[in-house]
Amino acid sequence: MNILILGYGKMGKIISQLAMNRGHQIVAKINIENVSDLENLDRDKVDVAIEFSQPDAAVGNIKWCLENDVPVVVGTTGWLDHKDEVSKWCKEKNGSLFYASNFSIGVNIFFKVNAFLARLMQDQNAYQASVEEVHHTEKRDAPSGTAITLAEGLIQNNNRYRDWKLRDEEEPLAEGTLPIVSKRIDPAPGTHIVQYVSKVDDITIQHEAHSREGFALGAVMVAEWLPGKKGVLSMNDFLDF
Numbered sequence: 617m618n619i620l621i622l623g624y625g626k627m628g629k630i631i632s633q634l635a636m637n638r639g640h641q642i643v644a645k646i647n648i649e650n651v652s653d654l655e656n657l658d659r660d661k662v663d664v665a666i667e668f669s670q671p672d673a674a675v676g677n678i679k680w681c682l683e684n685d686v687p688v689v690v691g692t693t694g695w696l697d698h699k700d701e702v703s704k705w706c707k708e709k710n711g712s713l714f715y716a717s718n719f720s721i722g723v724n725i726f727f728k729v730n731a732f733l734a735r736l737m738q739d740q741n742a743y744q745a746s747v748e749e750v751h752h753t754e755k756r757d758a759p760s761g762t763a764i765t766l767a768e769g770l771i772q773n774n775n776r777y778r779d780w781k782l783r784d785e786e787e788p789l790a791e792g793t794l795p796i797v798s799k800r801i802d803p804a805p806g807t808h809i810v811q812y813v814s815k816v817d818d819i820t821i822q823h824e825a826h827s828r829e830g831f832a833l834g835a836v837m838v839a840e841w842l843p844g845k846k847g848v849l850s851m852n853d854f855l856d857f
């Protein structure tokens with residue numbers, strides 16, 4: 617396949633190398649320094665785009681793909697305030713948009729474990745739930761998209777919680793609010809912890825990434841799968857959970 621890389625930071629570089637190792641061609645690598653090249657790109661030479669840029673660039677990159685009928689795999693987080701708008705564009709253009717907060721197969725299994733545990737804990741009022749995430753210091757958005765997905769999965773499956781909030785230790789939490797703690801420590805590629813704490817014991821589930829390669833490989837595998845499909849898709853569609 618001919619792949620367009622939108623965002624050529626650490627993840628973009630790993631994705632490019634893995635894609636080439638799997639026999640694909642990289643037709644262009646677009647970042648902030650050469651973003652004007654996107655307008656001159658021959659769309660007919662692109663089979664799929666993989667978008668791992670920055671929150672302030674993601675929406676424009678996605679819009680270009682949808683307007684040019686390029687299936688796009690999006691791993692950038694921090695732009696989800698625009699997700700409804702972007703999803704509407706996708707439907708209007710009959711496009712192909714695949715978004716995941718995390719492309720790791722292990723993390724997506726972890727999402728399912730989190731939802732199952734949340735249902736089990738629904739009537740256990742002695743326990744207070746929390747989510748914690750640890751990433752490298754170059755990660756700009758906090759909380760991470762993965763932490764938000766975990767929080768939303770917990771809230772959807774446990775009616776004791778109505779919303780989530782990035783934890784400020786000086787500010788008391790309102791009842792029904794799920795705290796998220798974000799830490800930035802190098803060289804951590806990503807650790808996510810869901811914990812239920814009571815006076816007598818704790819229940820903890822955790823996913824720890826050893827490198828970015830698992831995220832990158834998942835994104836390439838999705839890019840191989842996406843062409844020919846339409847609509848707003850997710851890892852539930854890809855993994856057929």
